Amino acid sequence: MEKAPLTVAQQIADIASALQQQRTGHAPTAVTVVLSEDTLVVTLHEALTPAEMALARSPTGAARVQEFHRQLFSNNSESLRLEIKRITGREVREAAAEVETATGTVVHAFTTGAMVQVFLLAQNGAAEAGREGELDRWANDTGQEVVLPAGAAADTG
Numbered sequence: 001m002e003k004a005p006l007t008v009a010q011q012i013a014d015i016a017s018a019l020q021q022q023r024t025g026h027a028p029t030a031v032t033v034v035l036s037e038d039t040l041v042v043t044l045h046e047a048l049t050p051a052e053m054a055l056a057r058s059p060t061g062a063a064r065v066q067e068f069h070r071q072l073f074s075n076n077s078e079s080l081r082l083e084i085k086r087i088t089g090r091e092v093r094e095a096a097a098e099v100e101t102a103t104g105t106v107v108h109a110f111t112t113g114a115m116v117q118v119f120l121l122a123q124n125g126a127a128e129a130g131r132e133g134e135l136d137r138w139a140n141d142t143g144q145e146v147v148l149p150a151g152a153a154a155d156t157g
Contacts (some may be wrong), residue, residue, distance in 0.1 A: 008087055015057070015083045020127040023076055023151045024049065027108070040077055040084065040110040042094075048104035056101035066099045075099035077108070084110060 021027040028044035043111070048056070048063040048065065055061035073095075081092045092110045099106050 009035050011087045012040065012042065012084060013085075016044065016080065019080055019083075020044050020047055020106070021074075022074060033089075038112045040088075042108040042110075044106040044108070046104045048099070048101070048108040053101070053104055063099040065101050069099045070097050073108065080108070081110070 010033075012035070013033045016033070017027055017031045024047075025048065026049045028047040030045040032041075032043040032045065034041045034043075048069075052065045052068075056065045074097075077095055077097075081095065084090070084092055090112060092112070094111045096109050097106065098109075
């Protein structure tokens with residue numbers, strides 16, 4: 001059986017995960033990609049190393065981890081920007097990174113000029129229970145969420 005071609009969002013998730021692994025030596029457990037007309041948000045779940053998570057337990061350590069990842073993103077995002085342009089055909093005008101040290105989540109936002117507000121929701125036991133199996137569902141490229149488990153190739157067929 002032939003595998004269906006990867007969607008734009010799946011391609012971006014694969015690249016974002018690989019680049020995070022390359023930059024930090026630690027792959028995220030999953031990557032969520034939300035793509036709309038002028039905005040792309042890539043969320044790297046559990047992307048911090050165990051050492052970073054330990055450091056982030058104190059307010060000073062958390063600030064250091066956040067600043068480190070912002071600088072890492074600022075200094076190394078060009079390869080991801082080029083891949084986004086290759087995949088989407090659109091130039092990235094603005095990019096930002098945010099780190100939620102309590103969960104180890106790293107969010108990268110790329111825009112063509114839109115203002116982006118990112119809200120990371122707290123985990124809810126009941127809501128999370130309903131998400132079981134969600135990681136193997138794929139959506140289209142019209143603003144829907146795509147979640148890619150780390151190291152997993154997208155198999156939509």
